[in-house]
Amino acid sequence: MKTQKTPDKKTETCKYIFVIGGVISGVGKGVAASSIARILQDRGKTVTALKIDPYINIDAGTMNPTEHGEVFVLDDGYECDQDMGNYERFLNINLSKINYMTTGVVYQSVIDKERNLEYAGKCVEVVPHIPMEVIRRIETARDNAKANVVVIEIGGTVGEYQNMLFLEAARMMKIKYNRDVFFVMVSYLPIPSKIGEMKTKPTQYAVRTLNASGIQPDIIIARSKQSIDGPRKEKISMFCNIPTDRVISAPDVESIYDIPINFEKEGLGDMICDVVDMTCGPAFGKSAKEWQKFAGSTHSPKEEVHIAIIGKYFNTGDFTLSDSYLSVIEAIKYSAYALHRKPVITWLSSVDFEKDPKKIKSLSKYDGILVPGGFGSRGIEGKIKAIEYARKNNIPYFGLCYGMQLMVVEYARNVLGLKDANTREINPKSKNLIIDVMEDQKDKIKNKKLGGTMRLGAYPATLLKDSVAANAYRAKNISERHRHRYEVNNAYREDLEKAGLVFSGVSPDGHLAEIAELPNSKHPFFLGTQFHPEFKARPLSPHPLFSAFVKACIKSNKK
Numbered sequence: 001m002k003t004q005k006t007p008d009k010k011t012e013t014c015k016y017i018f019v020i021g022g023v024i025s026g027v028g029k030g031v032a033a034s035s036i037a038r039i040l041q042d043r044g045k046t047v048t049a050l051k052i053d054p055y056i057n058i059d060a061g062t063m064n065p066t067e068h069g070e071v072f073v074l075d076d077g078y079e080c081d082q083d084m085g086n087y088e089r090f091l092n093i094n095l096s097k098i099n100y101m102t103t104g105v106v107y108q109s110v111i112d113k114e115r116n117l118e119y120a121g122k123c124v125e126v127v128p129h130i131p132m133e134v135i136r137r138i139e140t141a142r143d144n145a146k147a148n149v150v151v152i153e154i155g156g157t158v159g160e161y162q163n164m165l166f167l168e169a170a171r172m173m174k175i176k177y178n179r180d181v182f183f184v185m186v187s188y189l190p191i192p193s194k195i196g197e198m199k200t201k202p203t204q205y206a207v208r209t210l211n212a213s214g215i216q217p218d219i220i221i222a223r224s225k226q227s228i229d230g231p232r233k234e235k236i237s238m239f240c241n242i243p244t245d246r247v248i249s250a251p252d253v254e255s256i257y258d259i260p261i262n263f264e265k266e267g268l269g270d271m272i273c274d275v276v277d278m279t280c281g282p283a284f285g286k287s288a289k290e291w292q293k294f295a296g297s298t299h300s301p302k303e304e305v306h307i308a309i310i311g312k313y314f315n316t317g318d319f320t321l322s323d324s325y326l327s328v329i330e331a332i333k334y335s336a337y338a339l340h341r342k343p344v345i346t347w348l349s350s351v352d353f354e355k356d357p358k359k360i361k362s363l364s365k366y367d368g369i370l371v372p373g374g375f376g377s378r379g380i381e382g383k384i385k386a387i388e389y390a391r392k393n394n395i396p397y398f399g400l401c402y403g404m405q406l407m408v409v410e411y412a413r414n415v416l417g418l419k420d421a422n423t424r425e426i427n428p429k430s431k432n433l434i435i436d437v438m439e440d441q442k443d444k445i446k447n448k449k450l451g452g453t454m455r456l457g458a459y460p461a462t463l464l465k466d467s468v469a470a471n472a473y474r475a476k477n478i479s480e481r482h483r484h485r486y487e488v489n490n491a492y493r494e495d496l497e498k499a500g501l502v503f504s505g506v507s508p509d510g511h512l513a514e515i516a517e518l519p520n521s522k523h524p525f526f527l528g529t530q531f532h533p534e535f536k537a538r539p540l541s542p543h544p545l546f547s548a549f550v551k552a553c554i555k556s557n558k559k
């Protein structure tokens with residue numbers, strides 16, 4: 001029976017490292033998991049990474065970015081948690097749908113299999129069938145990547161009801177199926193201000209709770225404001241059943257890119273290779289040096305480049321704000337660092353430009369303006385005003401998805417003179433629907449089939465020779481990731497082109513506008529993409545369009 005195929009004796013040498021969070025969420029478990037994966041990859045291992053989220057949601061596409069953070073999109077179109085972006089960026093690999101699962105996805109597969117009689121008349125139970133489906137997915141991800149190390153991050157914190165079945169899957173993998181399974185607990189050590197001392201008790205409790213699930217951590221990563229000292233390492237060792245040297249200090253750092261390097265310096269790489277009994281290459285080999293060079297570049301730039309991001313998903317404070325547009329920020333950073341600049345990113349709410357139109361002039365102090373992806377009507381007119389300001393004042397402008405659609409609307413309104421130009425998403429009654437719904441989306445919207453049904457994932461595009469886009473990519477054919485329901489209305493393309501806008505990237509059949517731009521002779525940089533280039537920007541290979549944008553910003557530098 002397919003679902004039961006997991007062998008119960010050791011037949012392979014793959015190592016499975018589960019990363020589990022203790023005490024509180026938000027301590028950088030995802031970055032810790034990515035960093036562990038990275039240092040093992042640097043030591044010559046073929047590594048893949050999975051994230052398990054406890055939600056019932058089938059994907060992250062239906063979650064609000066202000067609550068859950070950015071929705072990351074994979075090549076295969078799967079809408080997932082932003083941690084998947086961290087894995088792709090740290091490991092410089094492309095992941096797929098199988099590398100991400102939620103409670104909802106796992107239950108749905110089990111129920112589908114039950115309906116298909118795949119359980120051969122057996123009573124299907126929460127345990128073992130749900131954990132077994134989790135294990136099957138982990139193994140499929142391993143096979144797809146031909147990995148010899150699989151890093152699996154279990155979302156949530158130890159002690160939560162929601163992730164218990166995932167811990168059970170990990171336990172079963174180790175005990176029942178005799179796999180080489182190891183546990184890293186990323187814990188948090190508070191330093192209460194009134195006491196002024198780093199406290200280990202919450203970690204002790206977290207480990208005991210984990211023990212109750214039949215799991216003993218092999219390594220504890222001690223996240224805190226500062227480094228953990230000897231006496232506290234001893235305490236954790238004593239009460240958490242772990243040798244002192246298996247407690248790894250992980251103080252707050254300025255740059256997340258330093259974390260793999262700090263882990264190596266703390267001896268984590270050697271320790272993991274030893275604990276999991278695996279022959280690994282040396283620390284700080286050739287590929288680690290490339291990472292070190294990149295991490296070093298994030299500290300040194302003296303000159304700044306000032307970029308304003310105009311969005312709306314940041315009304316719950318700074319912390320959420322940066323998470324909503326995580327990949328965009330990362331993409332800007334990689335290009336800025338590669339160009340030896342410190343990126344200074346300012347968040348502006350487009351709603352403010354609507355409330356106080358005079359505020360638009362404040363945009364003059366930025367070297368560049370970016371409007372990222374988005375949905376719905378709030379703040380739209382403010383975004384259009386900002387785009388108009390950038391166009392008229394020769395400020396480099398980069399529009400991503402919605403930012404491209406609104407750029408075309410702005411051009412239609414103010415250059416073509418179609419005053420009521422709009423996108424159907426905002427005003428279906430407009431006579432000039434410059435951006436219209438894609439044909440295959442009509443039924444989906446009508447029948448409210450809205451989850452996972454946009455035009456999602458990687459699609460190819462062909463670039464126009466000598467355009468700004470083609471010069472940036474230095475290529476004719478590209479592939480980029482998408483997430484949209486609306487598109488440039490072809491009925492207006494000719495008029496827009498006559499008025500000077502260039503569609504420099506189109507789908508191979510020419511039907512879909514993928515990139516709109518003004519030529520260099522007319523504007524220093526005025527370009528929008530229907531796709532999301534930010535999802536493919538990597539620390540060690542910055543995205544060509546972001547680099548072209550940041551270059552233009554540097555050139556236009558006003559300070």
Ligand code: GLN
Pocket residue numbers: 372373374375376400401402403405425483484485486487
């Ligand atoms: N709301 C627009 C659409 O669905 C743009 C989407 C986006 O920016 N990701 O087409």
